[in-house]
Amino acid sequence: MDRKLLYSRTLPGGGYVTxxxxxxxxxxxxxxxxxxxxxxxxxxxxxxxxxxxxxxxxETSAFDALYxxxxxxxxxxxxxxxxQAGRRS
Numbered sequence: 001m002d003r004k005l006l007y008s009r010t011l012p013g014g015g016y017v018t019x020x021x022x023x024x025x026x027x028x029x030x031x032x033x034x035x036x037x038x039x040x041x042x043x044x045x046x047x048x049x050x051x052x053x054x055x056x057x058x059e060t061s062a063f064d065a066l067y068x069x070x071x072x073x074x075x076x077x078x079x080x081x082x083x084q085a086g087r088r089s
Contacts, residue, residue, distance in 0.1 A: 006063050007070055011036065017076060018048075019066050021059050030054045030062035032070055034080055051079035 007019040015036040021028050035048035054065035069075045 004059070006030075006059065007067065009070070011076075012073065017070050019063055019070055021062055024055070027055045027057055028059050028062045030056070030059075030066050032066045032079070034076055036080070049080075049083050051076070051083045 003020045003022045005018060005020050008016060010016050011034075013036075015034070017035075018033045019030055020033065021030045023029075030053065031050045032052040033048040034051050037046075052066055052069050054062050056062035056065065069079060
């Protein structure tokens with residue numbers, strides 16, 4: 001699939017957050033990735049976790065659903081904790 005990067009920013013303690021979109025049938029799927037690792041060598045061969053997803057009928061609608069989370073460090077932390085809890089179960 002062809003993914004397109006729509007948003008990226010660095011996190012205060014290092015790492016980054018991105019929003020990427022890809023076409024899926026008749027809709028657009030948006031994914032919010034969070035990479036907390038500061039050392040780029042530790043990222044080799046590792047895909048950052050997807051902590052939120054949204055779909056929409058356009059890139060804009062899918063992006064708009066995830067941007068408030070991506071721009072808010074508290075909401076990102078909450079999503080990371082949910083992602084970690086899901087991996088434990």
